Amino acid sequence: MNRTGRRAAVVSLFALxxxxxxxxxxxxxxxxxxxxxxxxxxxxxxxxxxxxxxxxPAPLPKPARPDDAEPKSLAEQRQRIYRRMREELGLGDEVLAKVGSIVEGNKVVSEGNPEVTEHPMKRSECWEIRERAGLHEQPKLLELRTNEALCGARYMVPLGGKSSAKPPDTCIDQYEFPNIPCEYPLVYASAQEAAQLCRAVGKRLCDAHEWEGACAGELRPAEEEYLWERKRRMEMEFFKNEKREKVWAYGLEKNHQKCATGSKKSGKCGGGGWESCGSNTYPAGAFPECVSRFGVYDQHGNAAEHMNLPMKPEELGKRGGLGETEMKGSWFIFGLGEAHEDDCRWRAPAWHSTKVDYWNSHRNYHLGFRCCRDL
Known part of the structure; x- marks a missing residue:
């Protein structure tokens, strides 16, 4: 569906x-x-x-209960990911071939090392939690269908500001890539690979202010969110954080119990090596209260996330550019402690910072991403 078609789809909201x-x-x-x-x-x-x-209207079918079989090898795990992307996202052979060429080009891009990863929750448990929360009821399924028509892709939601006068022009994934509820996030992708994977499925890596707006429940203009007049990233970060409002996706008060923060590092995990560190993530969307006003899940807890930090206007993803790397979404946030603040509009320090498109940009066992799409 082209952009004109997706905008026209807004009209379907009333009919639906x-x-x-x-x-x-x-x-x-x-x-x-x-x-x-x-x-x-x-x-x-x-x-x-x-x-x-x-x-x-005929009732919409609710999602099928996922199986809990855990692949024993990396190759089997990847094949399962591709199969689920075909089943749930409707992706065809050509798109999946592009995804596969990126994933197979690295030895570790995966849901985590199958030999050491210990996920704290099964996929079927996630499905049951969402079932009890009413997320499989007809109103929610109809809302999903409406957003799919508008965004041109499944499990995406439109972003907007306080005023409804301007129609939304950006959508964001509801879940961490591969953007399927009750599947584990893809981790170990570098920032460059994350951007490539988003492009492979017809999207792009989110700009930092889009991710923040999706979390806070209000997308603000880029010109208000980046202090481009300040040339040093440290200055941009300091003055942005000094005046930010503190809000979490789920409300005005921090409560880690609402989100996927109960997991633990593998016992022998030190600096983040493949052999000793399991991803130990939860299934995406397993915490129904850990959701923003727009319907975006897991922006606190679970995997951390790559995004694009534009250091000048032409580096905005929406303008076809790429800037520097930023990582948010709860780096090392666990129920018993946190390595840093994790409110929605907090601008992260330049940890492992490179250009997004740098061949050796950062990757880690608990680092994933999500994608955005222009309308």
Whole structure:
């Protein structure tokens, strides 16, 4: 779908809303009919016609319960990822071939080393949690379908500011890549590989202010979020953090218990090596309360995330550029402690900073990413 088509899809919101209202009415228990002769109508007169009943939309299928089989080898794990991207995201052979060429070009890009990773939650447990939270009910599924029509891709949501006068022009993944609920995040991708993988699926690596806006529930103009008049990154970071509002995706008060912060490092994990450090991540979206107003999950806890930090306007991803690397999304945030602050608009220090497109940009066992898309 081209940009004009995706914008036109906004019109479908009203139609889908009407359809949902009709569906709800059809699902509601009918009121007791008045006695024969009351107001001149019988129960048969008041019954809906066959044509009216057919107007109700067919219920949308809820997600299938995922299997918990854990691949024993890296090759098997990768093949499972590609299969799930085909099943859940509708990606075809050409796109998956591009994804595969990037992933297979590195020895460690994966959901974590299968030999040492110990995920604290099974995929089926995640599915059950979301089922109990009502995320598989028809209103939520209809909302998913509406956003898919607008964004041109599944499991993405549009971003906007406080004013609704301007239609959204950017969408963001709801979950960490591969952007599938109840699948484990892809980790060990460098910033360069993250940007390449986003492009392979028709998206791009998110700009830092887009990620922050998705978390805080308000996307602000780039001109307000980057202090481009200050040439040193340390200055930009300091003055941005000094005046920022503190807010978390789930509310105004920090509460790590709402998010995927209960995992632990592998016992022999020191500096982040493949042989000794499991990713130990939770399935994406397993904490229904760890979600922003826009419907974006896991921006606190679980994997940390790559993003693009534009040091000048032409480096904005939205303008086709790439700047320096920034990593957010709770670096080493666990239930018993945290290595740094993790509120939505906190600008991270220049840890392992390089250009995003640098061939040796940083990768780690707990570092993933998510993608954005322009409308």
């Amino acid at each position: 809303g009407v359809a949902l209202a009709v569906w709800r009415l059809r699902r509601s228990p009918p009121a007791a009919p008045p006695p024969e002769g009351a107001h001149g109508q019988s129960a048969r007169d008041l019954a809906p016609s066959d044509a009216e009943a057919e107007a109700a």
